[in-house]
Amino acid sequence: MSWENSVRRREQHKVKRIFLLFGLLCLLPFLLGFVFFGFGDGLKVNAGALLTHLTQDRGERDDIDLPIYEFFIPSESLSALNEDLPTSGRVRKKGYMLYNGIKFPVTIKYRGMLKLHWGGPKRSFRVYLKKKGPFGKIRTINFVNPKAFNFIKNYMTAWIAKQMGVAAPLDKLVFVKVNGKNYGVMEMIEQVTGRYERIRNQSRDQIPVYRGDKIPEGDTTMVSELLYESEKNWVYKSNAAAALSDKKLSQLISLVNEPVITEATYDSLEQLIDIDAYMRFQACLMALNTVHVDQIHNQYFIFNTRKERFYPVLWDPSFMWPADDMGFYQINDPLAYVVLTNPQWRKMRDRYLYKFLQNYHVNGRLYQKMKDIIDLIRPSVYADKYKYGVITANLDDVFAFSNVHFESSHISLRERTKTHYNYLLAELSQTYIAYELADQALAIRVNSNVPVTVEITGKDTAGFTISSMDTVDQPDLQYDHARVSFE
Numbered sequence: 001m002s003w004e005n006s007v008r009r010r011e012q013h014k015v016k017r018i019f020l021l022f023g024l025l026c027l028l029p030f031l032l033g034f035v036f037f038g039f040g041d042g043l044k045v046n047a048g049a050l051l052t053h054l055t056q057d058r059g060e061r062d063d064i065d066l067p068i069y070e071f072f073i074p075s076e077s078l079s080a081l082n083e084d085l086p087t088s089g090r091v092r093k094k095g096y097m098l099y100n101g102i103k104f105p106v107t108i109k110y111r112g113m114l115k116l117h118w119g120g121p122k123r124s125f126r127v128y129l130k131k132k133g134p135f136g137k138i139r140t141i142n143f144v145n146p147k148a149f150n151f152i153k154n155y156m157t158a159w160i161a162k163q164m165g166v167a168a169p170l171d172k173l174v175f176v177k178v179n180g181k182n183y184g185v186m187e188m189i190e191q192v193t194g195r196y197e198r199i200r201n202q203s204r205d206q207i208p209v210y211r212g213d214k215i216p217e218g219d220t221t222m223v224s225e226l227l228y229e230s231e232k233n234w235v236y237k238s239n240a241a242a243a244l245s246d247k248k249l250s251q252l253i254s255l256v257n258e259p260v261i262t263e264a265t266y267d268s269l270e271q272l273i274d275i276d277a278y279m280r281f282q283a284c285l286m287a288l289n290t291v292h293v294d295q296i297h298n299q300y301f302i303f304n305t306r307k308e309r310f311y312p313v314l315w316d317p318s319f320m321w322p323a324d325d326m327g328f329y330q331i332n333d334p335l336a337y338v339v340l341t342n343p344q345w346r347k348m349r350d351r352y353l354y355k356f357l358q359n360y361h362v363n364g365r366l367y368q369k370m371k372d373i374i375d376l377i378r379p380s381v382y383a384d385k386y387k388y389g390v391i392t393a394n395l396d397d398v399f400a401f402s403n404v405h406f407e408s409s410h411i412s413l414r415e416r417t418k419t420h421y422n423y424l425l426a427e428l429s430q431t432y433i434a435y436e437l438a439d440q441a442l443a444i445r446v447n448s449n450v451p452v453t454v455e456i457t458g459k460d461t462a463g464f465t466i467s468s469m470d471t472v473d474q475p476d477l478q479y480d481h482a483r484v485s486f487e
Contacts, residue, residue, distance in 0.1 A: 064380045066185065069143070070098040070177040071127075073108060078179070081110060085118045089125075097127065099134045113214070117145055119398035120388030122184050126191065135170070137199040140191040143176055149389055149401055149409035151185055151381060152373055153319045157288055159369065161314045164356050166284045167196075167277070167302070168314040173373070175380050184384035185377060192300050192313055194238025203305070208245035210234040212299035225296045228256050228334040234301070245303035245310075248272055252310065256334045266342050273335075274304065277311035279345055283352035284314060286330055289420050292318040295333045320416050328427050354428050361421040367414055374410050381406050 073081075077093035089110025097104045107128045110118055117124035124144045135141055147154060151173065158171035169190035176183040190199075194206030212227040212234050227233050231250045236242060252272045255265060269275070285293060292298055293315070300313040329346075331337045340346055360366040381387070382403055391399045436443040 064175050064383055065376055066173060066175040066380045068099075068175045068177065069188075070180075071106070071108065072096050072098065072179055075179075081108075085123075086110065086113075089118055089123070092128065097129075097133075102134070104129060104133050111142060112144070115396050115398050116147060116388075116390055119396070120145070120386065120400075122186070122384075122386035122388055124186075135190075137195060138170065138190050139195065140193055141170075142187075142189045142191055143174070144187045144189055145388065146173075146185065146187050147318065147389070148413070149387075149405040150374075150413050151187075151377055151406065152370065152410060153413065154187060154189075154316065155373065156370065157290075157314065157317045157319045160287055160319075160356075160360075160366075161284050163360060164280055164284045164287065164352060165277075166280050166314050167311060169196075173377055175383075182383065182385065184386040185380050192237070192302075192315065194240050196302055196313070197304075206238050206240040207305055208236070208240050208242050208303035209238045210245075210249060210301045210303075211237050212301070213297045227295055227299060228253055240305075244305075244308065248303065248308070248310065249301075252335070256338055261338055261341050265338065266345075269339065272309060273339075274307060274309045274311040275339075275345060276348070278339060279349040280352050281312045281314065282330075282336060282340070282349045283356065285317065285332060286349075286353050286424065287356055287421075288317050288319050290317045290319065290321045291323045291330075291332065292316065292321050293332055299333075320413060320420065322420075350428060353424065357421055357425050357428075361418070361425070366417070370410070370414055370417075 073093060073095035077095065080091070081089050081093055092107040092109045094105070094107055097106050108125050110123050111126040112118060112124045122145050124142065126140065126142050129135070129139050129141075131139075133139070144154075146152075155171055155173055158168045161168035169192055170188075171190070172188045174186055174188045176186045192209060192211070194209050196209060197203035197207050198205065215225055221232060224230070224233060231246070231253045234249060236246075251268075255268050255272065258265065298316045300315050301310045302313055303310050329340065331340065340349075387401050387403075387406070388398055389401050389405075391397050391401065436445075
């Protein structure tokens, strides 16, 4: 009997050792995560991996409600693209695209500088079509790994721009398959080229387009990465004649760099840029609450050959990505600084912003749109086995994330948007003006974040003088917040 008990205990110990070894093997990836990334970031990476395993759908789902684009690339070409990333991905390879049962010959290359675009199994790529395709007159289009866990962050920027009358590329959420296998949900974004107005039936021919972005690898023509330091820092992206637009761009850069801003500066600006389009663009940047359009990247200017003026195109702004110390007035580059010193133009910008907040925030239309698009893409997101994104503050930490990340992220985005828009409404609505009349002298005190015109009218104002005009303390923009005009 004792012999049998001894054998039984040995077997039990053996089973325990096996379970212990199995448990250690299961914990090893998590322990390595803490070792390599530290406790805080390691916790995020490990939680993402565990939640992905627990919530990821198994097998191929067929309840995908998004448009499906299939790409077929020869295996040797695909291997060449993946051989030495990101460098190997920049060489175009031939293939074809299948959409609604129709084949379209294409060339494909990977795109994007950040590891987010090429560090996971779902890689961002650019498609070039020869002639007719499923995108109308568009010949160059991007399929991008979405930058946020919620998948809609950049999509919403294009939607908001459209509501505000701001030029922006075509932007849709689609489902992609590569060589017969699910690749996942991607953001399909038109590449801004000289065909931009022709695509929209606004021009028969190509028009001048300038891109302001980070210096491409190997480029020797750009003076520096500061876009408004020289016109050479803007890359021409069109086949249209550029003699006049080049001259106008040079004049614009010179004007922005003048040491003193005068009324003549404003007069010249009106001859170089479409002020209405630019102020709509600035209002849109405030609505998006972002610093991702700045002095060094993510800018496009189109030269309207009919008006002979430039207008901006919104590009990759990233919704709700503010700076830590961003105040009410955003100054994203030197041109914005010069333009926003004009109180009448700031007032134009603020009115466009206020109108948007009333029409889309106060009445809830924006949040209904966010809900509708999330409901539409949810089955496709759940079917996406390649949900990869930046898990930590380090942009190189690209790992899998889960359906739980997706759900919590879009809820967080909605709440942050509401908070920011309530702040904007409060700042736009709060104005205080005090008057004091003593000894035939009128003192006016204005406290406002927005431009205010104070008009004093009457039959006999000739004897009045203004003893003081105090405005809200806004560094670099504090002058001319208020004016006094006599009739």
